[in-house]
Amino acid sequence: MSQKKIKKAARQIHLWLGLATGIIVFIISITGCIYVFEEEIRNAVSQEQLNIPVQQKPFVGLEKIVTNFKKEVPKGKITSIKINEKEPNACVELNTKSKSYYFNPYDGTLINQEKQDWLVTVRKLHTSLLLGETGSFIQRWSVVIFVLMLITGIIIWFPAQMRSLKQSLSIKWKGTAKRINYDLHNVLGFYASFILLIIALTGLFFAFKEVKNTAAFLSGSELTDGKKVDSKYVEIKESLGKRYDRIYKTAKLQYPGAVLITFSIKKTGDLRLRMLYPYNWSRRQNTFYFDAKTGKPLRYKLYKDFNNADIIEASNYDVHTGRFFGYFGKIIAFLASLIAASLPITGFIIWLKKNKKKKKSPKKVRV
Template sequence: MFKKFKNIIRQIHLWLGLGTGLIVFVVSITGCLYVFEEEIREATQQARLYVPLQQKPFVGLDKVIASFEKAAGKEKLTVIRISNYIPNATVEIASKNKIFYFNPYDGTLVYKGGHDWLDTVEEIHMTLLMGETGKFIQRWAVVVFVLMLISGWILWFPRQMRLLKQSLSIKWKGSFKRVNYDLHNVLGFYASWILIVISVTGLFFAFKEVKTAASFFTGSKLSNGKAQQSVKPAVIEPLAMRYNTIYKNISLQYPGAVLTSFSVRKGGELRLRLIYPYRWARNQNTFFFDEASGQLLRAKLYKEFNGADLIEATNYDLHTGRLFGLSGKILACLAALISASLPITGLLIWLKKKRKR
């Protein structure tokens, strides 16, 4: 009975793997690279990320945005990133097609260019360079991958406990067929515990149902922020002044942030996010404004986070391994490499069996 059940699981595992193997390979390789995105940028982009340190205050966001408008032409602002704890870090402003870096002391342009290869890696990881269609394919491929991990555990489990040691080690002196089988079976087993976490946290970004499940298990509802009773400004300031006013007011009210970012969202909403020093769950205050007027609409403060909010705040760092520092990133990278190898070793196992038959 158990043998028959395993055969059914083996067929499911096989055909799911053949159907999604290429996508799993691509998503795994790009994820492995993007884990060290910060370190790669720090090592290769010093000239655009920093300027010589000066004993001067921040020039003001209005001056930086004015420089952006002059340099960008018809390009529309989509994202602003300001490093508050590194005074000589450039201010990054992104449009749809380009990224601009500005001197924080005088607002002058330091560098401008198209999105780099790391941005392309991220886009491949998230959309396979196919837009919404790619997102749809990618998210369901991850669902299938989770099912494959579960079915893989069932197939890995030895029928007899005396064979357990054999299932936990690679027989390097065996034939190519045996070594390939062990690479798939043994490495897959060890990596699967990390891969299941990476996969589920990835699905948290993709499916509302996963967020609903988090709310259910924590007995709390994921918050979109509390509505704020704010007065709409009588006079609408120019864009540069509007952003500067928002930045100064919120920074004075909620000081201590190490990173500040603006992003323009769909529906004319402006999101301001302040990230504070943290160890586990990300300490971030998020504010939502009417982009056209600068009126504060909602606020979500980390001191008011419930269980579901804490899961959301931890999810990205858990997905990338950075929650556990450099060692976590290395483990996530190695697990992703093994994940990329599984479709290859699995295909070789299938081809050998097919040739034998």
């Protein structure tokens, strides 16, 4: 197939896929752009409820906090608990499906409660378009289509002659509005495309098991689920607060040094405990799974046992958000996502202008 035919086919694929998924790509990109700096935004706007004055007291423990939560919300179901080990004065965050509760780490009293903040809505928009499983399905396949659009976009961008390369790499700011819009789509799209391919592929890593398996195959190792706990477990009759507290204290004693400890209830009904440790590149994280009803340990995965595939999995989120390369990486991911959000807009304007031009063109009359 000639280069001309390849470009023509790529242009058609790019056009129709873009028209079909433009709005979804815009939503995913703009929310991703915002969520890159989620941690910094949350710390800036919620500093008072996240931290209290430092006191010379030890951590009160999860039993008191969970007990106080149950007094406030008797029918409330806990979905997650976050304990910031790096800052002893940081409030313990306890979440339900609809609200977040912040507790004093020294005496366990409730400091504040609020509906889940707008950043949670941003994340849900990014991952499921606020449409649950249906939205997640649409989002996943829209990202697959976006990858195809990036590839076809690079093919379309590539100049037929090398002497035109310089023109394809710069925006003609002195040109007409139509030309500037075309360059914003074409040139910025090219510059961002390689970063966006990385962001999109790492996003697909979360969504598709096949992508994880491919990454594992390329790494020469297999992704592990962790080691099963084979020892016999004697069920202990205890309150929910005592169970959380016992698991928390045991994990801290056996694996000290974590800077962030989180509990969360999975869709399977299992209770997951994550312990995050200081790291530079690959995330150092120990993960433990328990039966949520009995507290029985099921399996665990320690970062010291990670193989290549596990390291890729542990690093994927940080690569996806740019955090892997520090603030510089976050800024690059932010700018690339911002450009991605602009592409459906500039692309639609290009298509609209061409359609108007076709309609205005007089039809040739045969004599």
